Amino acid sequence: MKANPKDVLTGIYYIDGDVASGYGALAAGCKFVAGYPITPSTEAFEAVCRRGPQVGAVFIQMEDELGSISAIVGAAWSGVKTMTITSGPGYSLMQECIGFGAMLETPFVLLNIQRGGPSTGVPTKTGQADIMQSRWGSHGDYELIALAPDSPQEMFDYTIKAFNLAEKYRCPVMIMSDECVGHMTEKVVIPEADGIEVEPRRLYTGPAEDYLPFKPEPDLVPKMAKAGDGLRLYITGLVHDERGYPVEDSAYKSKYVRRLVDKIRLNRNNIIELREEGTDDADVIVVSYGISSRVAVKGVEIAREKGIKVGTLRLVTVWPFPDDRMSELAKKARAFVVPEINYGQVVYDVARCAHGDANVVLVPHGGAGVHNPNDIADAIEMAVREEKKIEGLVEFKTRLQKSVFEGGFKLKE
Amino acid sequence: MEALRTDSKQEIHPMENLLRMDRMPHIWCPTCGIGIAVTAFTAALEKAKIDPNTVSIVSGIGCTGRVAGYVKLDSFHTTHGRPIAFATGIKVASPKTKVVVFSGDGDLIAIGGNHFIHAARRNIDMLVVCVNNFIYAMTGGQVAPTTPLAAYATTSPYGCVEPPFNIPYLADSSGAVYVARWTTLHVRRLTNSLTEALQKKGFAVVEAISPCGMYYSRINRLGDGLDMMRFYHDNVEIRHGEDTKNLDIGFQTKIICGKFVDRERPSYMERYNQWLSDVKTAGRRSGGQRGSRK
Amino acid sequence: MNSIISALNKGIEAAGVDRKRISITSDIPFEPEAVRSLGVDYFQTPRGRAIAFGTGLKLGNPSLKVIPVVGDLMTLGGNHFVHGGRRNMELLVICVNNFVYKKIAGIPAPSTQATFSPYSTFEEPFNFPHLGNSCGAVYTARWTALHTKELAASVSEALHKRGLSMIEVLAPGPNYYRRIDVVESELLQFYFENSVVKNNEDPRNAAITGDDKIIVGKFTDKERPTFIDSYNVQHTKILGDKFTPHGPASEKQKVSGGKNG
Numbered sequence: 001m002k003a004n005p006k007d008v009l010t011g012i013y014y015i016d017g018d019v020a021s022g023y024g025a026l027a028a029g030c031k032f033v034a035g036y037p038i039t040p041s042t043e044a045f046e047a048v049c050r051r052g053p054q055v056g057a058v059f060i061q062m063e064d065e066l067g068s069i070s071a072i073v074g075a076a077w078s079g080v081k082t083m084t085i086t087s088g089p090g091y092s093l094m095q096e097c098i099g100f101g102a103m104l105e106t107p108f109v110l111l112n113i114q115r116g117g118p119s120t121g122v123p124t125k126t127g128q129a130d131i132m133q134s135r136w137g138s139h140g141d142y143e144l145i146a147l148a149p150d151s152p153q154e155m156f157d158y159t160i161k162a163f164n165l166a167e168k169y170r171c172p173v174m175i176m177s178d179e180c181v182g183h184m185t186e187k188v189v190i191p192e193a194d195g196i197e198v199e200p201r202r203l204y205t206g207p208a209e210d211y212l213p214f215k216p217e218p219d220l221v222p223k224m225a226k227a228g229d230g231l232r233l234y235i236t237g238l239v240h241d242e243r244g245y246p247v248e249d250s251a252y253k254s255k256y257v258r259r260l261v262d263k264i265r266l267n268r269n270n271i272i273e274l275r276e277e278g279t280d281d282a283d284v285i286v287v288s289y290g291i292s293s294r295v296a297v298k299g300v301e302i303a304r305e306k307g308i309k310v311g312t313l314r315l316v317t318v319w320p321f322p323d324d325r326m327s328e329l330a331k332k333a334r335a336f337v338v339p340e341i342n343y344g345q346v347v348y349d350v351a352r353c354a355h356g357d358a359n360v361v362l363v364p365h366g367g368a369g370v371h372n373p374n375d376i377a378d379a380i381e382m383a384v385r386e387e388k389k390i391e392g393l394v395e396f397k398t399r400l401q402k403s404v405f406e407g408g409f410k411l412k413e
Numbered sequence: 414m415e416a417l418r419t420d421s422k423q424e425i426h427p428m429e430n431l432l433r434m435d436r437m438p439h440i441w442c443p444t445c446g447i448g449i450a451v452t453a454f455t456a457a458l459e460k461a462k463i464d465p466n467t468v469s470i471v472s473g474i475g476c477t478g479r480v481a482g483y484v485k486l487d488s489f490h491t492t493h494g495r496p497i498a499f500a501t502g503i504k505v506a507s508p509k510t511k512v513v514v515f516s517g518d519g520d521l522i523a524i525g526g527n528h529f530i531h532a533a534r535r536n537i538d539m540l541v542v543c544v545n546n547f548i549y550a551m552t553g554g555q556v557a558p559t560t561p562l563a564a565y566a567t568t569s570p571y572g573c574v575e576p577p578f579n580i581p582y583l584a585d586s587s588g589a590v591y592v593a594r595w596t597t598l599h600v601r602r603l604t605n606s607l608t609e610a611l612q613k614k615g616f617a618v619v620e621a622i623s624p625c626g627m628y629y630s631r632i633n634r635l636g637d638g639l640d641m642m643r644f645y646h647d648n649v650e651i652r653h654g655e656d657t658k659n660l661d662i663g664f665q666t667k668i669i670c671g672k673f674v675d676r677e678r679p680s681y682m683e684r685y686n687q688w689l690s691d692v693k694t695a696g697r698r699s700g701g702q703r704g705s706r707k
Numbered sequence: 708m709n710s711i712i713s714a715l716n717k718g719i720e721a722a723g724v725d726r727k728r729i730s731i732t733s734d735i736p737f738e739p740e741a742v743r744s745l746g747v748d749y750f751q752t753p754r755g756r757a758i759a760f761g762t763g764l765k766l767g768n769p770s771l772k773v774i775p776v777v778g779d780l781m782t783l784g785g786n787h788f789v790h791g792g793r794r795n796m797e798l799l800v801i802c803v804n805n806f807v808y809k810k811i812a813g814i815p816a817p818s819t820q821a822t823f824s825p826y827s828t829f830e831e832p833f834n835f836p837h838l839g840n841s842c843g844a845v846y847t848a849r850w851t852a853l854h855t856k857e858l859a860a861s862v863s864e865a866l867h868k869r870g871l872s873m874i875e876v877l878a879p880g881p882n883y884y885r886r887i888d889v890v891e892s893e894l895l896q897f898y899f900e901n902s903v904v905k906n907n908e909d910p911r912n913a914a915i916t917g918d919d920k921i922i923v924g925k926f927t928d929k930e931r932p933t934f935i936d937s938y939n940v941q942h943t944k945i946l947g948d949k950f951t952p953h954g955p956a957s958e959k960q961k962v963s964g965g966k967n968g
Binding site for chain 1 (some may be wrong): 762763771786794
């Protein structure tokens with residue numbers, strides 16, 4: 001299905017990532033946005049407030065983030081595409097209903113412009129330390145999809161993609177952007193409406209009495225319904241059977257939750273999007289996402305000038321994680337270098353997939369800024385010099401624990 | 414600034430013993446009213462003859478949320494919306510502490526609304542100073558639950574569509590024992606109110622309406638902070654004891670100020686202690702019986 | 708709970724609202740059979756989020772009638788309630804109050820073993836109608852589980868109100884019930900003996916104090932523009948033709964004549 005021309009603000013703009021994401025949401029057909037102001041994500045909500053009423057999208061500024069996310073889950077069940085926008089502490093508050101949304105298999109999009117943490121942290125500066133929270137934040141087992149755009153143009157494109165994925169797999173989709181990308185102003189090209197593919201809601205159309213809200217289709221995703229269609233929905237956050245009725249049976253629970261997890265895991269090859277460059281014959285592969293991948297470009301350039309064969313792999317979808325591809329590359333390359341603006345999160349998944357076949361070097365950053373490309377280049381150089389396999393993870397330039405260096409790499413001071 | 418302060422004794426701020434002068438200059442914009450509210454509060458603290466060592470001040474997030482950081486008491490800068498909950502913890506665990514919550518309208522009434530009404534219901538012994546500037550100023554001028562109908566804000570670019578809260582009425586109906594409202598133009602009255610409220614036992618709320626020259630008045634074309642002060646001068650009506658339900662604030666309409674509620678209700682700790690002694694007597698009387706029921 | 712469901716059933720019937728258009732959002736688990744008997748859509752939300760969830764449901768599809776049934780005495784959801792009232796979201800909030808009463812059947816509070824409720828024995832309870840009224844609800848009423856006829860009438864009346872309506876229902880919670888050693892009939896007897904109907908009483912005076920009788924009745928019935936009304940009026944005023952009013956056609960006509968504030 002193509003986008004509605006009325007929703008799309010076709011043209012070439014010079015806007016920041018937040019605004020681009022807001023326009024992307026409206027272009028994807030989002031008709032309800034609930035938000036709460038929080039730096040640095042407010043601009044996206046403001047953009048929706050300005051443009052939303054003109055394209056028939058309702059906005060409401062709720063009393064808090066708990067209210068915002070509850071409202072969008074509710075609105076999704078009334079049949080519209082929904083999004084909420086938040087950052088830092090607001091994201092923590094939303095965790096309860098993210099799990100609720102996943103349990104109800106509700107399609108919605110959550111834009112998280114990550115900022116420095118923990119707690120209030122550094123509201124106006126960047127961070128990438130929520131990335132594991134997006135995976136494991138709510139209690140219980142569930143799987144969802146997280147995207148990490150790295151430019152305002154991608155904020156527009158991947159907001160649309162996030163809506164499409166949410167509709168397709170009936171699950172919450174996180175856009176894990178960060179303050180740098182959110183506040184970065186660049187050229188954004190918004191195409192004509194017929195250049196934008198949007199996924200319609202997978203609505204049930206059969207007779208009302210046969211409808212089972214949680215009966216999976218062959219791709220494990222059930223058809224959705226909306227309130228007010230006379231289907232007499234019974235929707236609950238308790239573990240439920242295909243009718244939606246609560247069950248407490250342990251066998252059933254494992255079957256149901258298994259499907260929640262598997263509908264993403266088994267479809268992962270259709271979901272995962274990676275950007276690879278020169279990975280086939282690389283000695284060192286730089287794995288990065290979001291703003292770090294843009295900084296890494298310069299680091300890789302410096303390393304290549306020194307004659308090192310470096311490849312880059314950018315995680316556009318951070319979750320689900322590309323286990324297969326990562327394991328495959330681990331057999332070929334000597335090391336992975338993972339720059340991220342935290343003290344190690346995605347790097348653990350890289351290490352898990354490396355199976356000890358390749359060394360894994362973390363280039364951490366405390367937040368409130370981005371990496372120095374020279375650090376990334378140095379880490380690449382360090383990684384390529386190390387011949388032997390090293391047990392565990394190595395952190396580049398960690399100053400507090402000297403012992404970390406002693407077993408493995410020697411730092412050039 | 415440094416030179417100015419150390420050169421001569423006359424330059425010392427009269428409230429220097431209660432302010433963290435090492436943190437000056439503060440972050441508030443010119444013509445902002447929060448500083449006035451802070452001065453009124455420190456003056457009230459002196460007037461009420463409360464030992465500053467026993468006072469804890471708790472703030473949340475936002476412009477007013479920075480107050481705790483400039484006042485030389487035990488200061489806590491907590492998460493968004495949670496100062497009352499945090500302060501409840503201090504008060505209940507250490508009842509001798511005088512607890513003051515100093516925060517903004519968005520922090521206390523929007524995200525912290527639930528803590529606000531529940532603390533008022535429990536009648537926890539604390540003073541809540543709610544600086545109301547009608548907008549979320551720290552994040553750049555978003556609509557707040559106190560923004561008057563049809564006023565502009567960045568998240569209500571076509572005018573606010575939600576009627577605002579009447580904070581005194583909300584506080585009154587959930588059980589606060591002292592409710593007053595002043596603007597930051599009424600420095601002396603505000604100080605007196607704060608002094609009274611500090612000495613009050615129970616949940617006391619003082620709303621201080623403050624101009625936001627940077628966002629609220631700029632977005633709504635109301636001039637700067639000084640113009641807002643002039644507006645307060647011309648449009649405030651003082652009506653002590655007014656029924657709190659008549660205190661709605663519209664866009665640039667008359668503002669009614671005064672002390673509205675001053676009553677007595679047993680505070681949380683009093684009820685708690687009463688309950689505890691009841692339990693003890695009841696337990697002694699029917700202890701065996703209760704045990705046997707299980 | 709059963710008496711509430713039957714009152715809801717009767718109220719919906721009397722209101723003549725198409726059951727297809729009614730959604731109940733609740734943090735109380737309803738039995739599937741009960742929902743089937745009501746013939747409505749039912750959503751069980753996390754604790755305290757029924758009103759916020761309902762807000763989204765209503766704004767997503769304004770032709771729905773949303774009934775948040777809030778248990779848990781609004782410990783978690785109090786904020787959503789007061790803000791819903793302020794916005795005047797078109798919701799019918801049924802607030803199920805299963806408080807463990809201070810002097811129930813002569814047993815002093817401390818031995819009722821109430822564990823976790825804002826009405827836990829030594830705290831003073833909220834006066835919900837007063838709270839609702841003060842934050843702008845257009846309809847407030849309080850009934851006990853005994854007043855089934857009045858409750859059903861209130862439900863049917865409130866379903867036609869435009870704005871946030873609130874009905875507090877004092878009802879014995881079955882789970883609580885097993886914990887306190889009072890038989891259901893005794894409590895109902897208690898309600899019978901200790902409640903007094905006072906319609907149109909100022910909700911300010913309707914606090915449940917423990918010394919006086921419980922005042923029940925309809926307290927507030929007023930008119931205010933709803934959130935969707937104000938939203939449409941304000942945006943039409945500023946945006947003109949660029950804005951398409953939100954909501955079903957019938958509501959749109961009402962809105963064009965409506966006044967803001």
